[in-house]
Amino acid sequence: MTIGVRAARRVRQVRALACLTILAVTALAMTWLAGLWAPAGEASGQDKNNKNGLRTVLLVNADHPLPDDYQPPKLVKLAGTVAVSGSGVTVASEVAEPLRNLVAAAKKAGLTRLYVASGYRTPAEQRRLWQQAEDKSYVQRPGHSEHQTGLAVDLADLRVGDGEFGDSRAGRWLADNAWRYGFVLRYPPGKEKLTGISYEPWHYRYVGRAVARTCHDRGLVLEEYVMQP
Template sequence: MRLKTLIILLLAAMLVFTGCGHKEKPAQTDPAADPQGETAAQQPADDSAGAETQEPQLPTMETSLDAYPLEAATDDVLVLVNKTHPVTRDYVAPDLVTVEHCDPNVGNADTKKMRKTAADAIEELIAGAKADGYDIVMRTGYRSYDYQDYLFDSYASKYGEEEANTYSARPGQSEHQTGWCCDVGVIGVGLTDFDYRPEAVWVADNCWKYGFILRYPADKTDITGYIYESWHIRYVGKDVAKYIYDNGLVLEEYLGILD
């Protein structure tokens, strides 16, 4: 009996010391400690140091878009948004206001908005064009993540995903979500037909005076990832716009972010 009791006591003591097999939860997997997933995003996939010490695996991200938590920088007038630097799903541009001179037949109430500074600038650009004899309007400005989702899906179902990706951004990869850019055009003229219009030449030559750049020039498609878009202009402020125009750059080159 005594030996049996001793064995039971020994077993009980062992269980106490081993914590009944339960291990401490690794700090890295605690979502409360890393609400934005920033730690995971900054962790290189081929981190050899991590592999050697066999650290617990960090939580995998839900989608690749979540790997670029740019919320803090997205409000900046020079934020870069492209295929490799997307905006998160829940980002909504602040201080959006409706642009007065819009094409009434395009988009919806939301897409007629831009951020206040850019909206003021586009009104000035439209007035400047008018003074030179050109009737330009804004077609679409702000686009929510969900609206981009809808647009890309409708293009992809018509023309295939690969082709759609050369001119239509995947959700989160369009700077339209920042409220800093817009497509301009002429009422009654299709989007791509704007290429051949004298208004497009005016925009390319003059938009920098109002703080805008032609975001997707014909000779920079390898950098921007998009075909020439005569209609898509991006607000960056007058000084930067002039520098980019004078030096024939695109935003990626100006910022030195070419990855």
């Protein structure tokens, strides 16, 4: 093999390597740009479905009962991980970690008396609450409550009554920040006609971060979110 042939082969090898490098860099750059250009807050199909199927965006309200064949979620006890009203408070397994993160962030912000007052409810518990409630504008009928999905929690502050919670530091902080952890203020003021429920500053529903961000950025309640094209 002459020096000329060897040199030509070396040039071809270097060119091939350069081409491969350029291809790889281009592919990486496109992946990165695709991520950057994805509309902020837009829930992708994958986010909506995620590993939980559509469960996390399941609409449950007066007009939308839980499906007859609804399987109760896998439940996780919260006691020992976040402050709770009782040792029996549970949530759906996919909510536990985001909720811990939310409460930890709240604590960092100085909200040290925040606790989970209610999580998952059995159909029987919801029936009892419904029967006992004098004002039914704050309670859903059995079979129509998000609490039966394990995806909703009622949050409370040890020193703040329900009536003041919305204007309390805790209530305001949650309204401003819960979406970052995948939760939406489910019954905000001004949307009562859509939700069918009076303003409940303590009731937060886990929908996943992408959906929560969309709802927060666009001022949508879940009824509006699921109806949008």
